[in-house]
Amino acid sequence: MKIGIPRALSYYAYYPFFRTFFEKLGLEVVVSDETTKEIMDMGIQDTITDACVPIKLFHGHVKNLMNRVDYVFVPRLVSVNREATFCPKFLGLPDMVICSIPKFKNMLEVRIDLKKSRFELFKLCIKLAKQFKKGFFRAYIAYSKACNSLKNYASQFLQGGIPPLGIASQKKSSNVSLAVVGYPYILYDPYLSLDLIKKLISMGVYVVTPEMLAKEEKQKQASKLRKNLFWTFSNEVIRTAYSLFENGSVDGIIHVTAFGCGPDFIVDKLMEIDAKKYKMPFLTVTIDEHTGQEGLNTRLEAFVDMIKIKKAKKEAALA
Amino acid sequence: MRKVSFPYMGTSYIPFKNLLEAFGNEVVVPPKPTEETISLGTKFAPEFACYPFKIVLGTYVQCLEAGANTLVSSGGVGPCRAGLYTTLQEKILKDLGYEFEMITLEPPGRHFKDLLQSIKKLINAPLTLKDYISITRFVWKQLVLLDKVERLSHKIRPLEIKKGEATRVYKKCVELIASAEKYRDLPEIERECELLYDGIQKRDSDPIKIGIVGEIYVLLEPSSNLEIEEMLGELGVYVERSMFLSQYTIYNAVLDLFHMAGERNVKKTAAPYFKEMCGGHGRESVGNAILFAKRGFDGVIQLSPFTCIPEIVAKSILPKVCKEHGIGFLTISLDEQTGKEGLRTRLEAFVDLLMAKRNQTKSFTVKPQIAKEMA
Numbered sequence: 126m127k128i129g130i131p132r133a134l135s136y137y138a139y140y141p142f143f144r145t146f147f148e149k150l151g152l153e154v155v156v157s158d159e160t161t162k163e164i165m166d167m168g169i170q171d172t173i174t175d176a177c178v179p180i181k182l183f184h185g186h187v188k189n190l191m192n193r194v195d196y197v198f199v200p201r202l203v204s205v206n207r208e209a210t211f212c213p214k215f216l217g218l219p220d221m222v223i224c225s226i227p228k229f230k231n232m233l234e235v236r237i238d239l240k241k242s243r244f245e246l247f248k249l250c251i252k253l254a255k256q257f258k259k260g261f262f263r264a265y266i267a268y269s270k271a272c273n274s275l276k277n278y279a280s281q282f283l284q285g286g287i288p289p290l291g292i293a294s295q296k297k298s299s300n301v302s303l304a305v306v307g308y309p310y311i312l313y314d315p316y317l318s319l320d321l322i323k324k325l326i327s328m329g330v331y332v333v334t335p336e337m338l339a340k341e342e343k344q345k346q347a348s349k350l351r352k353n354l355f356w357t358f359s360n361e362v363i364r365t366a367y368s369l370f371e372n373g374s375v376d377g378i379i380h381v382t383a384f385g386c387g388p389d390f391i392v393d394k395l396m397e398i399d400a401k402k403y404k405m406p407f408l409t410v411t412i413d414e415h416t417g418q419e420g421l422n423t424r425l426e427a428f429v430d431m432i433k434i435k436k437a438k439k440e441a442a443l444a
Numbered sequence: 445m446r447k448v449s450f451p452y453m454g455t456s457y458i459p460f461k462n463l464l465e466a467f468g469n470e471v472v473v474p475p476k477p478t479e480e481t482i483s484l485g486t487k488f489a490p491e492f493a494c495y496p497f498k499i500v501l502g503t504y505v506q507c508l509e510a511g512a513n514t515l516v517s518s519g520g521v522g523p524c525r526a527g528l529y530t531t532l533q534e535k536i537l538k539d540l541g542y543e544f545e546m547i548t549l550e551p552p553g554r555h556f557k558d559l560l561q562s563i564k565k566l567i568n569a570p571l572t573l574k575d576y577i578s579i580t581r582f583v584w585k586q587l588v589l590l591d592k593v594e595r596l597s598h599k600i601r602p603l604e605i606k607k608g609e610a611t612r613v614y615k616k617c618v619e620l621i622a623s624a625e626k627y628r629d630l631p632e633i634e635r636e637c638e639l640l641y642d643g644i645q646k647r648d649s650d651p652i653k654i655g656i657v658g659e660i661y662v663l664l665e666p667s668s669n670l671e672i673e674e675m676l677g678e679l680g681v682y683v684e685r686s687m688f689l690s691q692y693t694i695y696n697a698v699l700d701l702f703h704m705a706g707e708r709n710v711k712k713t714a715a716p717y718f719k720e721m722c723g724g725h726g727r728e729s730v731g732n733a734i735l736f737a738k739r740g741f742d743g744v745i746q747l748s749p750f751t752c753i754p755e756i757v758a759k760s761i762l763p764k765v766c767k768e769h770g771i772g773f774l775t776i777s778l779d780e781q782t783g784k785e786g787l788r789t790r791l792e793a794f795v796d797l798l799m800a801k802r803n804q805t806k807s808f809t810v811k812p813q814i815a816k817e818m819a
Binding site for chain 1: 490491492493494497519521522523524525527528531532535536539717718719720721722723724726750751752753754756757759760761763764765777
């Protein structure tokens with residue numbers, strides 16, 4: 126039996142888990158093709174205009190898969206911890222997909238709500254395995270292997286690599302380091318982010334993304350806001366920014382966001398106001414399905430140049 | 445002395461002002477949102493902020509300029525962005541150099557202590573239990589009455605012979621209700637309002653019926669939805685809105701206290717299409733649309749601020765729902781760029797289509813339930 130996993134949204138955050146789990150259960154896993162213009166266009170066809178690009182892209186990836194697998198895996202991510210939930214579009218994702226894509230019948234909808242207890246994920250995996258008529262023991266092995274593979278994925282990030290982009294490690298020696306913050310499904314999709322991260326690296330920049338910071342470091346910043354944000358990914362982003370503001374280990378921050386992204390109007394403005402306070406150079410890059418490559422290049426080059434000049438001035442003043 | 449102000453939303457400022465004054469505060473009544481308010485809000489708010497955020501921010505700037513030093517607003521538990529409005533607005537306004545205290549009234553279910561503390565800050569007069577009861581009774585009755593006269597105006601407007609009369613009467617009624625000083629005045633005012641509406645000359649016809657669903661602020665604040673109800677009424681359409689403030693307060697303040705979900709039937713109706721609570725009023729929009737269809741309405745209009753997340757989810761689902769239930773559907777995104785004439789053209793076209801559809805099917809019979817309501 127073939128299970129299709131769309132290469133969009135939660136894929137970039139959790140796919141090692143999904144993939145290993147299904148594979149160890151003995152199912153064949155098919156991941157949708159890497160994003161291309163065609164996939165994007167297919168998504169745009171069926172979605173309403175004011176949805177954000179990542180959502181449109183998800184529809185495209187589902188359409189890419191639906192005719193060649195038995196089930197398309199569409200997660201309904203409700204929560205992965207106690208403090209936050211996800212963007213409403215994640216909560217309503219299966220409902221949106223099924224209503225928007227005509228003749229889409231083979232959806233495997235999985236509701237992931239882990240706030241109740243530590244065992245919630247395990248229970249969910251057992252239930253899912255039962256659905257495919259696999260036994261408890263096999264499910265348990267698949268579950269623990271999947272957990273390991275997710276841990277492995279996270280540790281690759283901590284060592285300075287960006288596995289979804291195929292970057293194993295970066296040279297620490299580069300003199301400019303920039304944080305690129307944003308949601309994993311935008312940053313790690315080279316088509317959507319116009320290959321922003323690789324471009325920065327080729328300019329000789331050391332790139333830090335939210336996933337590269339240790340969990341504890343981010344958690345420390347939780348008290349900075351009087352009220353936690355409601356969305357898991359947004360909390361990651363804002364806490365990364367705060368922790369970098371504080372320790373000053375990067376020279377600037379680039380926030381990559383999608384046009385019309387709901388949570389980001391709050392995240393972006395909060396970061397912008399506080400970046401001013403900490404005198405941290407801050408750039409917001411807004412992306413949609415029409416963003417041009419050249420315009421982005423110019424902005425990135427200008428930003429990096431400006432930081433280099435600033436650094437040189439500082440060093441001259443010190444000397 | 446606290447000089448308190450709050451966001452402007454429909455006619456809610458009347459009971460809210462009375463409540464805060466009875467608690468011993470000086471109240472700076474927020475001005476009705478105008479173009480100036482909106483341009484102030486747009487200037488200081490982030491580009492993708494939802495429309496209510498911008499209007500409310502603009503109102504706050506105006507109130508602070510008028511001398512307010514305390515702002516009161518509602519909070520929320522998400523995942524709709526409205527629950528974080530005050531966090532960001534406070535930051536933006538303090539960054540602009542204003543000094544004030546922001547009091548956020550969180551829903552009682554999960555933040556009961558916070559709520560009590562916030563309310564305590566707003567009580568600056570010695571009051572006995574009897575006072576509390578009489579204040580609550582008065583303010584609540586006023587709120588219910590305001591909703592009632594608005595509902596009546598929707599009902600009568602499509603039937604009026606002289607255009608604009610219902611709107612005039614409605615304004616008069618709001619003035620009357622606002623002028624009340626104690627609970628005992630209200631029953632008489634209620635009768636007077638009914639008489640005023642009775643005095644309007646009406647024609648006998650069966651108007652096109654449209655239900656309005658969507659996000660609460662753009663539903664309740666006419667300046668944010670370009671007075672869509674008035675526009676539709678003047679086109680001869682009977683409009684019914686899915687949400688009124690008094691019912692919203694019961695569901696979200698009173699029932700929440702006991703951890704009970706409000707509008708259960710609406711949520712149940714929406715369940716086959718919309719399985720998860722996703723904040724805001726997305727699920728209610730879908731549920732209410734189905735209920736409107738079952739009651740024999742001709743069409744549904746969804747109002748949503750541009751980039752409103754729950755309504756985007758609902759918007760993806762509603763076309764299918766409305767098609768299955770054989771009811772017309774129009775969605776309108778509102779922001780500071782939406783023009784009134786453009787909207788009027790779209791509404792006229794929509795109403796014409798509904799009319800044509802009704803003539804085509806001919807066999808249309810008014811469902812008994814709504815016929816009774818219309819009488």
